[in-house]
Amino acid sequence: MLRFDVITLFPEMFAAVRDCGISRRALERGLWQLDCWNPRDWADNAYGSVDDRPFGGGPGMVMQAGPLEAAIGAAQVARSSKAKVIYLSPQGKPLNHAKVAELAAGEGAILLCGRYEGIDERVIARCVDEEVSLGDFVLSGGEIAALALIDACVRQLPGALNDVASAVEDSFVDGLLDCPHYTRPEVYEELPVPEVLLSGHHENIRRWRLKQSLLRTRERRPELFAKWLAQRAANARGLSKEETQLLREIEVDSNTGALRS
Ligand code: SAM
Numbered sequence: 001m002l003r004f005d006v007i008t009l010f011p012e013m014f015a016a017v018r019d020c021g022i023s024r025r026a027l028e029r030g031l032w033q034l035d036c037w038n039p040r041d042w043a044d045n046a047y048g049s050v051d052d053r054p055f056g057g058g059p060g061m062v063m064q065a066g067p068l069e070a071a072i073g074a075a076q077v078a079r080s081s082k083a084k085v086i087y088l089s090p091q092g093k094p095l096n097h098a099k100v101a102e103l104a105a106g107e108g109a110i111l112l113c114g115r116y117e118g119i120d121e122r123v124i125a126r127c128v129d130e131e132v133s134l135g136d137f138v139l140s141g142g143e144i145a146a147l148a149l150i151d152a153c154v155r156q157l158p159g160a161l162n163d164v165a166s167a168v169e170d171s172f173v174d175g176l177l178d179c180p181h182y183t184r185p186e187v188y189e190e191l192p193v194p195e196v197l198l199s200g201h202h203e204n205i206r207r208w209r210l211k212q213s214l215l216r217t218r219e220r221r222p223e224l225f226a227k228w229l230a231q232r233a234a235n236a237r238g239l240s241k242e243e244t245q246l247l248r249e250i251e252v253d254s255n256t257g258a259l260r261s
Pocket of ligand 1: 113115116117134135142143
């Protein structure tokens, strides 16, 4: 079963996935497990302090190796088999759908959350298997990145979403961005819902949604679109007849300024 053990100075932050929404329901259904381990419980002083000044000087504090390694060790012992240790770090590989799908299909991981200037490099050398980043920006701690990773993995679990189709139709799953969505009212602030969505014609709706996905991906994420095209080209069957036709239509629409019609 998917299980996350989080090494964190702020276990209370994980109420966000434990007590809310889809991840809470999935936890109640026994689809995954969460445990937090606070390095302060392994502090070597009466104050529970687990950080110290950096060697070589400079601003800020660094999380000490000892309490972090002890917390990781305790989490490993609590698990039935040895888990991968992931350090959430701005210097890691950016998180993406492929990584989320890989993790969700496995037994989870021990997630190490840094604070301050970061953690003693020797913990990374001794205990960390992988570093994962939420993006090219710096957070105050690894917790928000760990929460994002956990939430993304849990929604992939069979039975986590009420409608099984939802996760399959999300952005990135098939290499494209999701299509736009609308709900009532039919006209909002003079903006009508695209007519085809009110037609009840399932085949036309499916085709329109695919075209919107192709269009959005091409416009918003050209590098993702190029990757999707390359994957299709590498596939023995190549582009389907419908995809070829839709891409042609998009090309014509963009030349005539009729996109989105
Ligand atoms: N001095 C570090 C650096 O520039 O690489 C940043 C330290 S940051 C203030 C403190 C902690 O936040 C890090 O140890 C890491 O666990 C977490 N963190 C910050 N940005 C992150 C990101 N983009 N993705 C994942 N974790 C991040």
